[in-house]
Amino acid sequence: MANYIFRRLLMLVPMLLGVSLAVFLILHLIPGDPAQMAAGPDATQADVEQIRTNYGLDKPFVAQYGIYLSKLLHGDLGDSFQTLAPVTEGIARTFPATLELAVAGMLIAVIFGVPIGIYSALHPRRTADRLVTSLAVLGISTPGFFLGLLLMLLFASELNVLPPTGRGTWAHLVLPSLTLGLPYVATFARLTRTSMLDVLAEDFIRTARAKGLTWGKLTYRHALRNASIPLVTMLGLDFGRLLGGAVIVEKVFSWPGMGSYMVDAIMVRDIYVIQGTILVFATSVVIINLIVDVIYGALDPRIAYS
Structure with a gap:
């Protein structure tokens, strides 16, 4: 297990190098002059040239990328064009809020989606099952921004029970986390239903039932555990x-x-901030997938890490 984790961490290096190169290339190929945008519409040509020199934008592409990689290896993501503050400070200030929102959304998806999927699997082809399937399709198809505006209109404007915007208390977290998590409730419900139906049709389930196990123990101790590996996979991808x-x-x-x-x-083409945030997002996804792979071993000891 330790060797597997070490190898996966080593794979993180070329992956992030590829991400950094792709983002760096795209940002330098799109139209527009980042130095001009950073200087503002009223800046003189001398001001623009000074910014271009200060940030190394007057050098060839390869030289610029080399400078960026050198700073990156020392934990320096550069400075923002707009605020002149280090990008690492901006990420350290804003990433906890994004992580809080993503975790809350995932908890909503799992806490509501898995029980709904289990109930639907235990009552297949009934009215409740068809209703769950229909609502799942509706939830998956609803755009996040549209759902957010509907929730804001209902709970903040009409009922006036939750704050519409901002961050500070638990109440501020409710609407954005619901907006983020509700579409994934549908995803987890459908996947749980499908996985549970497959497991409930296995021979060992019929054997356990014949031995007198109650449906509660049969469902949660045996069926759900064996159906959980696809759910863990989806959890990693969806996170x-x-x-x-x-x-x-x-x-x-x-x-x-x-x-x-x-x-x-992005609105002002602050390239160092864009590159830094995308790198952090990419690193987070890779680490999450590594954690998911480790959880596989805990759920199914038959899985070997070769």
């Missing part, structure tokens, strides 16, 4: 999507997270 989807939700609810930080940087 990465939640981090990315938080970008839109953060803007809708004025949530001060890294998604909002990145979108604001």
